[in-house]
Amino acid sequence: MSHIVVLGAGLGGLIMAYEMKAKIRRDDRLTVVNFGSSYSFVPSNPWVAVGWRQPGDITVDFGPVLKQQGIGLRVEGAKRVHPQDNRIELNDGSVVDYDYLIIATGPDLAFDEIPGLGPDGHTQSVCHTGHALQAKAAFDALVKKPGPVVIGAVQGASCFGPAYEFAFILDTALRNARVRDRVPMTFVTPEPYIGHLGLDGVGDTKGLIESAMRHRHIKWITNARTTRAEADKIVVEEVNDDGSLKATHELPQAFSMLLPAFRGVPAVHGIEGLTNPRGFITIDKHQRNPAFPNVFSVGVCVAIPPVGKNPLAVGVPKTGFMIESMVTATAENIAALLRGEEPRAVASWNAVCLADFGDDGIAFVAQPQIPPRNVNWASQGLWVHAAKIGFEKYFLRKIRQGKPETFYENLVLDMLGIKKLKEIHMEAAD
Numbered sequence: 001m002s003h004i005v006v007l008g009a010g011l012g013g014l015i016m017a018y019e020m021k022a023k024i025r026r027d028d029r030l031t032v033v034n035f036g037s038s039y040s041f042v043p044s045n046p047w048v049a050v051g052w053r054q055p056g057d058i059t060v061d062f063g064p065v066l067k068q069q070g071i072g073l074r075v076e077g078a079k080r081v082h083p084q085d086n087r088i089e090l091n092d093g094s095v096v097d098y099d100y101l102i103i104a105t106g107p108d109l110a111f112d113e114i115p116g117l118g119p120d121g122h123t124q125s126v127c128h129t130g131h132a133l134q135a136k137a138a139f140d141a142l143v144k145k146p147g148p149v150v151i152g153a154v155q156g157a158s159c160f161g162p163a164y165e166f167a168f169i170l171d172t173a174l175r176n177a178r179v180r181d182r183v184p185m186t187f188v189t190p191e192p193y194i195g196h197l198g199l200d201g202v203g204d205t206k207g208l209i210e211s212a213m214r215h216r217h218i219k220w221i222t223n224a225r226t227t228r229a230e231a232d233k234i235v236v237e238e239v240n241d242d243g244s245l246k247a248t249h250e251l252p253q254a255f256s257m258l259l260p261a262f263r264g265v266p267a268v269h270g271i272e273g274l275t276n277p278r279g280f281i282t283i284d285k286h287q288r289n290p291a292f293p294n295v296f297s298v299g300v301c302v303a304i305p306p307v308g309k310n311p312l313a314v315g316v317p318k319t320g321f322m323i324e325s326m327v328t329a330t331a332e333n334i335a336a337l338l339r340g341e342e343p344r345a346v347a348s349w350n351a352v353c354l355a356d357f358g359d360d361g362i363a364f365v366a367q368p369q370i371p372p373r374n375v376n377w378a379s380q381g382l383w384v385h386a387a388k389i390g391f392e393k394y395f396l397r398k399i400r401q402g403k404p405e406t407f408y409e410n411l412v413l414d415m416l417g418i419k420k421l422k423e424i425h426m427e428a429a430d
C-alpha cells in the first residue's frame, strides 16, 4: 500500500487528484493538502474584475467531492516540504508522510520585487479572485471618474495571455459604460514584441494582437522594465535589444493592472535539489524531480527554461492544456511505479490558449512550445468568447463532479479540429 499526496488544489492539483484516484490500487491512499477547501477558477478572474462574474459564480467547495471520492483532505496548508524525510510539515505543526508526492502549488506572486506593485500597493491584480474583487472596486471608481489606464506584465512574468485579455476586457467594459473616450490606455510588457507571449509568438499572434490593439486605441511599450508604481503613475524603463536604456516613461494612472513575476511558494523555495533558484520545482521529462525521484510536479510551479534570449526576463506560460498534459503523464508514471514499472509517459506541454476580449477573442495552439513547430496556429473571432465560457462551465462542472476528464481534450480540440494532437506519448524507459 502506498500513500500518494497532492500538494495544492488549484487547476492542476484537483484534476491531478481525480486522475490519480482513477489509477491507484484498492489499498493505496490519496490525500490532498491545500489551504482550505475552496477552488476558484482563475481564468475567470478578469471577468470578476469588471463585474461580469461574482466570486460565488466561479468558486466550488471541493471538500464534499473529495470525501465522496474517498480522497483525504488536509486544509491546514503546508509550511515546509521535507523531501529527504518523505514528509510535509503543515501550518498547525502536524505532519503528513507520503510515499509519492505531487507538488501543484502554483506560483508565489512576487509583488515585493517592484516598489508599489500589487493590490497592497498601487496596482490591481487578477491573479487571485480576491484581488479581482478588489480590482472591481477600483474599476467602479474609474467609471465614476475616468482617467488613464496602464495594463500589462512586469519583467520576469510568464503569464502574458491574461494581461492582454484583461486589457481587451477592460476596453469592452469601459465602452459598455460609455466612458472609454475619457480613458487613454497603455499596455506595458517586457516581451520584445506584442504577441510574443513567452513563446516567441504563435502563428500570427504579433499581427493579430497588434491589430486588435490599434483598433481599440491601446498604445503599447515593449521591452518595458517596470521600476515602480505610485498612486498616480507607473514608471517604466524601455530598453534596447542589447538591454541598454532607451527611454524612461512616467505613465499617469487612475487604474492599473500589472501581472507580477512568479516564483516558487515558501513551502518549497530553496530546498536543495528540489527547486531552481526561483523556487520552481525541477523535473525531468517524466515530471519527476531528479534528486527526489518519488516527488513529481505539475502546473505553474514547475521550472521551464525561457524560449530564446530577450533583453528582459520573459517566462514561458503554463496554460490549462499544458497542465492537463502534465497531470495525465504524472498519473501514468506514478501508476507505473505502483505496478513496479519505470515511468514512461511524457507530457507534450503543447500550449493552447483562449484569450477572451468580451466581444471577440484570440485563440492559439503551439505544438511543440519551442519554434519551429508542427502546429503554429492563431485565430480570432467571437467564437473564442463562447469557447471560454464553455471552458469555465465545463471545468467547474468537472470539479463539482470529481471527474478526471479534461476539457481541452474533449471539447476545444474537437472544436478546433485538432483532435489528432497527441498530448501524451509513451517513451521507452531510459
Ligand SMILES: Cc1cc2nc3c(=O)[nH]c(=O)nc-3n(C[C@H](O)[C@H](O)[C@H](O)COP(=O)(O)OP(=O)(O)OC[C@H]3O[C@@H](n4cnc5c(N)ncnc54)[C@H](O)[C@@H]3O)c2cc1C
Pocket (backbone or CB within 6 Å): 007, 008, 009, 010, 011, 012, 013, 033, 034, 035, 042, 043, 044, 045, 046, 077, 078, 079, 104, 105, 106, 107, 126, 127, 159, 162, 265, 267, 298, 299, 300, 301, 318, 319, 320, 321, 323, 352, 353, 354
Ligand atoms: C489571471 C490568470 C488567468 C489565466 N487564464 C488562463 C486561461 O484562460 N487559460 C489557461 O489555459 N490558463 C490560464 N491561466 C494559467 C493557468 O491555467 C492558471 O494559472 C492555473 O490556475 C494554474 O494552475 P496551478 O494548479 O498550477 O496553480 P493554481 O491554480 O494557482 O493552484 C495552486 C494551489 O496550491 C495551493 N497552495 C499554494 N501553496 C500551498 C501550500 N504551502 N500548502 C497547500 N496548498 C498550497 C494554492 O492555495 C492553490 O490552491 C491563467 C492564469 C492567471 C494568473
